[in-house]
Amino acid sequence: MSAFSTFLLLFLLVIPSYGALALDRQREKCSIAVKSWALQAVNELSELAEDHHKQLKELLYFLHVPRTGGRTYHQCLLRHLYPKQQHCDRSYDKLRFNSSDHCKLLVNHDDYSILTKLPAESTSIVTNIRHPVDRVFSAYEFSVEVAARFFARNLRIKPKTQVTAAKTSKSTGSSTLSIWPWSHLVPWMRDDLFEREKLRLSGGADPLPLGFSNYDASSFVMPLHEFIHQPMVVDIVHNGATFQVTGLTNNSYIKEAGKIRNCVIDYPDLGLHILNVAKMRIDKMIFVGLTEKHEESAKLFAHIVGGQILPLGQPIDIASRNDVPTQTDSALSDAGMLAPNSSTSEVPDSQILPPPLEENLTVYGLIEKYEKCAGRFKNTQRQRRTVSLKNALPVNFSDEARREVLEDVLDEIRRMNALDLELYAYAQQRFKSQVLVQKSGVSRQFGSEHSMIWDTDTNINEGFQQAIGSSSWIFVSMLFMAGGVVTMAASLMVFANGKKIFKFQKGQNRGAMHEKL
Numbered sequence: 001m002s003a004f005s006t007f008l009l010l011f012l013l014v015i016p017s018y019g020a021l022a023l024d025r026q027r028e029k030c031s032i033a034v035k036s037w038a039l040q041a042v043n044e045l046s047e048l049a050e051d052h053h054k055q056l057k058e059l060l061y062f063l064h065v066p067r068t069g070g071r072t073y074h075q076c077l078l079r080h081l082y083p084k085q086q087h088c089d090r091s092y093d094k095l096r097f098n099s100s101d102h103c104k105l106l107v108n109h110d111d112y113s114i115l116t117k118l119p120a121e122s123t124s125i126v127t128n129i130r131h132p133v134d135r136v137f138s139a140y141e142f143s144v145e146v147a148a149r150f151f152a153r154n155l156r157i158k159p160k161t162q163v164t165a166a167k168t169s170k171s172t173g174s175s176t177l178s179i180w181p182w183s184h185l186v187p188w189m190r191d192d193l194f195e196r197e198k199l200r201l202s203g204g205a206d207p208l209p210l211g212f213s214n215y216d217a218s219s220f221v222m223p224l225h226e227f228i229h230q231p232m233v234v235d236i237v238h239n240g241a242t243f244q245v246t247g248l249t250n251n252s253y254i255k256e257a258g259k260i261r262n263c264v265i266d267y268p269d270l271g272l273h274i275l276n277v278a279k280m281r282i283d284k285m286i287f288v289g290l291t292e293k294h295e296e297s298a299k300l301f302a303h304i305v306g307g308q309i310l311p312l313g314q315p316i317d318i319a320s321r322n323d324v325p326t327q328t329d330s331a332l333s334d335a336g337m338l339a340p341n342s343s344t345s346e347v348p349d350s351q352i353l354p355p356p357l358e359e360n361l362t363v364y365g366l367i368e369k370y371e372k373c374a375g376r377f378k379n380t381q382r383q384r385r386t387v388s389l390k391n392a393l394p395v396n397f398s399d400e401a402r403r404e405v406l407e408d409v410l411d412e413i414r415r416m417n418a419l420d421l422e423l424y425a426y427a428q429q430r431f432k433s434q435v436l437v438q439k440s441g442v443s444r445q446f447g448s449e450h451s452m453i454w455d456t457d458t459n460i461n462e463g464f465q466q467a468i469g470s471s472s473w474i475f476v477s478m479l480f481m482a483g484g485v486v487t488m489a490a491s492l493m494v495f496a497n498g499k500k501i502f503k504f505q506k507g508q509n510r511g512a513m514h515e516k517l
């Protein structure tokens with residue numbers, strides 16, 4: 001072998017390793033950051049009382065994950081549980097919480113890190129979880145729908161000025177544009193609509209190209225398959241439920257959230273650590289609803305949580321009511337999201353519904369209120385959507401239209417929401433156990449729901465924790481962290497020993513990633 005070719009060989013071996021090593025260091029840094037964050041989160045959870053998930057505390061916080069039908073739950077269910085004067089100040093656009101007010105119901109799109117601003121020990125948390133594919137669809141549709149309202153109302157001359165519309169929010173409910181995540185997604189989508197229109201009018205795009213469909217109408221609106229790959233959507237929408245339950249969203253109160261979130265996005269296998277924290281937090285929540293089972297969720301909530309402060313009362317005769325037909329999930333609505341001056345039903349919340357009459361409210365009374373209200377609510381929402389789009393864009397969004405979307409795109413959404421898919425499966429287990437608790441009639445004594453019912457397959461944390469006890473769990477977490485340091489040292493040594501083992505190690509990691517997620 002000539003000196004030159006030896007040199008070349010060395011060059012080829014060493015240079016890529018340098019690059020790989022730098023990446024590997026980055027990975028180790030991330031690994032340590034994520035694991036120590038997870039350790040701290042587990043520690044904080046262990047400080048909560050044993051019965052935290054059973055006993056309704058002084059403050060009920062609804063952690064409203066966007067596009068999970070939370071507005072219906074808030075307006076039709078939660079707000080009836082407490083007299084109006086006990087509702088905390090409206091906090092969707094910004095947190096207005098004053099502990100000396102002793103308010104009892106707080107609702108917004110903040111993430112779990114809001115607990116750093118609340119009395120954590122005397123706060124019960126309720127949330128809704130939805131299948132992530134539906135949630136992504138819904139986030140797309142809603143972004144387009146609200147952006148389209150600017151289009152429909154001849155606001156195209158100076159679209160940018162409309163961002164200030166939030167000023168009117170005091171009297172009329174918060175403008176969508178002042179509420180995270182719509183404060184980012186809607187102006188971005190709106191600007192994109194205008195760009196596409198400009199291109200279309202200048203003759204640069206075929207208005208009705210082949211393959212035109214409701215979710216792929218690129219000359220009018222960003223197609224779904226493009227939307228899901230946008231950096232903003234990767235940051236804000238995908239795995240959004242997991243990030244929100246872990247307090248790691250783009251809207252977090254904790255400083256390191258962005259760093260941890262990016263680590264998990266860059267190195268998906270690290271997602272397991274935050275997923276574990278998310279599951280443990282779900283375990284500590286007082287109730288977890290499923291968007292797909294919104295009615296059943298509402299009834300269960302009324303029994304399990306409402307039942308702690310309300311008398312049961314009498315079931316209400318269903319036959320005597322004139323039920324409004326219910327619509328499937330795409331019509332489920334969300335927080336007080338109003339673009340300025342809409343002509344369609346954009347009425348402040350307080351005008352849509354009469355103020356709650358809590359006098360002599362019972363569990364069954366609460367359920368009845370929910371059912372009457374939810375039907376009306378969905379109809380209003382559906383109408384608004386139809387009108388918003390009709391005037392602006394040649395597309396319709398519906399459950400039926402969703403079926404046009406190619407399986408590849410759906411697979412991609414699933415892949416990009418691996419954490420949320422797992423969290424959803426976990427929430428389904430929790431939901432089942434709530435059903436059993438309610439059925440077995442122990443909702444009032446709060447039987448040992450956990451030990452009875454949890455499914456061992458999907459419940460890594462609980463099983464692990466129960467097996468070794470929660471203090472040993474912390475010890476094990478520390479071992480994991482130490483393991484990270486050792487791996488880093490080992491990588492350095494491997495670098496000295498040449499590249500073969502190094503490659504092997506990388507391959508292993510990749511395998512592990514697919515296995516775990």
Ligand SMILES: *[C@@H]1O[C@H](CO)[C@@H](O)[C@H](O)[C@H]1NC(C)=O
Pocket residue numbers: 098099100101
């Ligand atoms: C909280 O409420 C109390 C009593 O209503 C008031 O004195 C105090 O200034 C409030 N704090 C803030 C930060 O608004």
Ligand SMILES: *[C@@H]1O[C@H](CO)[C@@H](O)[C@H](O)[C@H]1NC(C)=O
Pocket residue numbers: 184231232235236250251258
């Ligand atoms: C959140 O995301 C938006 C859009 O990507 C970005 O403009 C904003 O700076 C982010 N905020 C934080 C705190 O990361």
Ligand SMILES: *[C@@H]1O[C@H](CO)[C@@H](O)[C@H](O)[C@H]1NC(C)=O
Pocket residue numbers: 153155340341
């Ligand atoms: C909003 O409504 C007011 C009064 O109804 C009207 O004067 C104003 O022009 C409207 N603004 C927009 C942006 O449509």
Ligand SMILES: *[C@@H]1O[C@H](CO)[C@@H](O)[C@H](O)[C@H]1NC(C)=O
Pocket residue numbers: 359360
């Ligand atoms: C509430 O109950 C009390 C006593 O049972 C009764 O006198 C009162 O009329 C009830 N109020 C309403 C609004 O039903």
Ligand SMILES: *[C@@H]1O[C@H](CO)[C@@H](O)[C@H](O)[C@H]1NC(C)=O
Pocket residue numbers: 214394395396
């Ligand atoms: C959307 O729905 C309306 C009315 O239901 C219909 O007239 C229109 O053709 C539909 N557009 C598309 C793109 O399917």
